[in-house]
Amino acid sequence: MRSFYGFFVISLLSVAKLLDGEERPNFILILADDMGYSDLGCYGGEIKTPNLDRLAENGLRYTQAYNTSKCWTTRISLLTGLYHHRSDRNFMNTALVGEVLKPADYHTWWTGKHHADFNPYDRGFDHFSGFLGGAINFWNPGDRAREGEDEPGWRAVYSWAFDDKVIKPYNPTTEFFATDTFTDWSLEWLEEDQVFAKPFFLFLSYNAPHWPLHAHIEDIRKYDGVYDQGYEAIRNSRYRKQINLGLFDEKVTPLSEADHTPWSELSEKERKDEALRMQIHAAMVDRLDQNIGRLIGRLEELQKLENTLILFLVDNGASPEKPKRGYKNPNSEWGSVGSFEAIGQSWANAVNSPFKKWKIQSMEGGICTPMIAHWPEGIQLSKNSIARDPCHLIDVLPTFMELAGKQAEYPNDLPKLDGISLTSTFSGKKLLRDDPLFFQFGSWQAIRQDQWKLVKRKKEPWQLYDLSKDRTETKDLALQFPDRTNSMKKKWIEMASEIGANVSN
Secondary structure, eight states: OOOOTTOOOOOHHHHHHHHTTOOOOEEEEEEESSOOTTOSGGGTOOSOOHHHHHHHHTSEEEEEEEOOSSHHHHHHHHHHSSOGGGSOTTOTTOOOHHHHHGGGTOEEEEEEEOOSSSOGGGTTOSEEEEESSSOOOSSOOSSSOOTTSOOOSSOOOOOEEETTEEESSOOOOTTOOHHHHHHHHHHHHHTSGGGGGSOEEEEEEOOTTSSSOBOOHHHHHTTTTTTTTOHHHHHHHHHHHHHHTTSSOTTTSOOOOOOSOOGGGSOHHHHHHHHHHHHHHHHHHHHHHHHHHHHHHHHHHTTOSTTEEEEEEESSSOOOOOOOOSOOOTTSOTBSTTOOOOOHHHHHHHHTTTSSOOTTOOSHHHHEEEEEEEOTTTOOOOTTEEEOSOEEGGGHHHHHHHHHOTTOOOOTTSOOOSOOOOGGGGGTOOOOOSSOEEEEETTEEEEEETTEEEEEETTSOOEEEETTTOTTOOSOOTTTOHHHHHHHHHHHHHHHHHHTOOOOO
């Protein structure tokens, strides 16, 4: 039987508050794009992320949170509580979080990236400001150069929506920088007078640090020389910090085998270029954190932080891509409007420490996300708490529904939610899930049942891992446990058939 959202297990204090009719929590859902598992300081990184580190220190970090390995599929599951296979790219046959929370008397806002064709304003959101596509030029998402500037590198021209108005192309002023601007729009909505009359839901869907590598020059300069040591050094130092932070046990989570070009084999110019790629990536993550700090500061000024559940997570593992398509000015300074670069496979492997692989793949490096929950009035745990139970994007909407109360109703004529509420983790309790976690995207297939994970690519043999003893998938146990391999394979096929996933691989 598939678990539904009926596990209404939250801390006694939170239950008492809801029963006493006290103010329901606000919800802020923050999604980063193509960020590495270990990029944040609180997950092992050297990048300066004091604001997210603060949320982690005073909230909850998850070590086994899962996404779908791809941006648009992740957004479907995150916003609907369903495996993305039950829908199409335009979220048909679903209820979005805005459609569920708005009737429960929540303000519903969404800014930033929306990797689909429809306007979220038509699907339960009071405000939407953002683009209906996958990747944009951070400085200039329009179709032409602005006065005094280069032609925009990576000139993908999407439709933009501002509530009920849809614009194509959108040619902003020179003050525009996507990460900053998306935060500006969110802060404007917080200033609306009516926000004080009822709770709000904000989906802040950043496209950073997705390619193209674009960043403020002052942020780039913060990381001068930091990455000159190369892939191996950064990956190893992050791993050691992860062990020291208590995120992983070295015996259970050995550092996976490196999957990158040896730094020593690169020419001096190649090393310089590669270090600069990562320097700009770090600057993008740094700026993301700065903007989250702006949001936190305003919540504090409004006295809203204590009763706001903030969830931060990432849509997939870091991207190995170095796209060749699209325009770029070879003479343009990297990070500026005319440039178009990406970090590539070697850095993707490094920033996903300690895991294997990256975006699109169903190894842990493709489907694991750092996830932080912060809610002072609802998370009754000590500082630097860590939740180690497996969870998934499909669990986010059931969590919001439980905390929003009985007014948040899910339509009876749609598929039942695949996820369960995460609120038990807010008081240190275990998650109780009936079904395994299911994964399928492109040529990859996987299933997570308790501590066991079965995974394969295309027609290759299934691989079996005991993640309680081998979190980084270093020892394939499929031949050693053939009965378990076969039973989990059958369960994967059963679930794939039930939710409408592709089983042809």
